[in-house]
Amino acid sequence: MEEKSFFQTRAGGLTIAFLVIMAAFAVIMAGLSGGNDGLCTAGFIMIGAAMLYSPVKVHLYDRLKKK
Numbered sequence: 001m002e003e004k005s006f007f008q009t010r011a012g013g014l015t016i017a018f019l020v021i022m023a024a025f026a027v028i029m030a031g032l033s034g035g036n037d038g039l040c041t042a043g044f045i046m047i048g049a050a051m052l053y054s055p056v057k058v059h060l061y062d063r064l065k066k067k
Helices: 010-034 037-066
Strands: none
Touching: 010 037
């Protein structure tokens, strides 16, 4: 049986998603303090992508991988 590293497990993937959300929060706060709408938009896209990681992986990627 092959041993997976932590970041290849489900918990590791969710940890990476959480870290991306925390980084996006910092990007949004920097955008708000500097008056830069582009940074706020980038942070919002990062949060959206991190939140959609788990559902897309479970419902799309894993199901297509089984077939």
